[in-house]
Amino acid sequence: MDAKPLLQQYQHRVEQHLKTVLNQSGDAEKVRLAMQYSLFNGGKRVRPVLVYMANQLLDGNLADADAAACAIECIHSYSLVHDDLPAMDDDALRRGKPTCHIAFDEATAILAGDGLQSLAFQLLAADSALSSDIRLKMVQILARDSGYQGMVGGQSIDLCNEGQQISIEQLELMHRHKTGALINASIEMGALSSTHASDTDLQALLTYARAIGLAFQVKDDILDIESNTETLGKPQGSDLLHEKSTYPALLGMSGAKQKLANLNAQAHASIDCFNDAAAPLHWLADYIVERQY
Numbered sequence: 001m002d003a004k005p006l007l008q009q010y011q012h013r014v015e016q017h018l019k020t021v022l023n024q025s026g027d028a029e030k031v032r033l034a035m036q037y038s039l040f041n042g043g044k045r046v047r048p049v050l051v052y053m054a055n056q057l058l059d060g061n062l063a064d065a066d067a068a069a070c071a072i073e074c075i076h077s078y079s080l081v082h083d084d085l086p087a088m089d090d091d092a093l094r095r096g097k098p099t100c101h102i103a104f105d106e107a108t109a110i111l112a113g114d115g116l117q118s119l120a121f122q123l124l125a126a127d128s129a130l131s132s133d134i135r136l137k138m139v140q141i142l143a144r145d146s147g148y149q150g151m152v153g154g155q156s157i158d159l160c161n162e163g164q165q166i167s168i169e170q171l172e173l174m175h176r177h178k179t180g181a182l183i184n185a186s187i188e189m190g191a192l193s194s195t196h197a198s199d200t201d202l203q204a205l206l207t208y209a210r211a212i213g214l215a216f217q218v219k220d221d222i223l224d225i226e227s228n229t230e231t232l233g234k235p236q237g238s239d240l241l242h243e244k245s246t247y248p249a250l251l252g253m254s255g256a257k258q259k260l261a262n263l264n265a266q267a268h269a270s271i272d273c274f275n276d277a278a279a280p281l282h283w284l285a286d287y288i289v290e291r292q293y
């Protein structure tokens with residue numbers, strides 16, 4: 001199955017909803033423009049696409065998934081704005097464009113990230129399409145997986161280990177938090193938005209999410225070595241520059257590619273129980289490991 005048209009449909013859908021939210025002018029116009037700049041700079045929208053795909057796999061209504069799709073992209077975008085700051089990864093390019101603190105200034109970038117984070121929870125809380133119980137559960141999931149038990153915790157582990165050699169187990173722990181947690185949240189919120197996900201459905205989908213979440217990072221590590229700045233849209237070789245442990249560094253390039261293939265196989269196997277209905281998720285797993293940026 002070629003799910004690329006579906007990918008584009010979901011990308012367009014979440015972007016239209018985000019534009020509606022951020023086109024509303026306010027008193028703090030500069031920070032709104034910085035938030036807008038960071039949200040609409042060419043992202044692949046993998047996380048909101050996962051929200052929609054999980055919703056549709058379980059016969060949900062797409063409209064019930066819109067708030068979760070927008071919220072997860074706001075959190076992801078905020079994390080990138082903060083990751084790029086001088087105190088973190090100190091990057092000047094993101095998706096081929098100046099990073100937020102370069103395009104605006106450092107203080108505005110910090111506030112833009114803060115604004116995107118709070119907007120995510122506002123969108124979930126204000127969504128009248130779902131029951132209050134489901135909205136509360138989504139807020140809990142997103143707070144957990146974006147906070148110190150998830151993405152923030154992974155970023156902290158990453159920063160604490162710069163310039164140090166860590167084990168493959170520690171590396172996996174870091175990335176299951178830093179990258180994997182938001183992938184898990186995307187799948188879990190998408191399933192919840194369908195309103196009738198069983199425990200068995202959720203278990204299969206979370207196994208899939210764990211596999212593709214780690215695969216996403218392994219592929220990033222490989223691309224950081226094999227690609228170039230123009231294709232990546234960010235500085236190639238930044239992992240080496242910051243002396244970060246990566247899968248190629250610990251396993252060798254052939255070992256990292258084998259790890260990627262194993263994770264892809266795990267992702268496919270985990271959703272075989274859904275039969276043909278899971279075709280879009282199978283396609284997305286391959287998209288993640290075959291992408292060039």
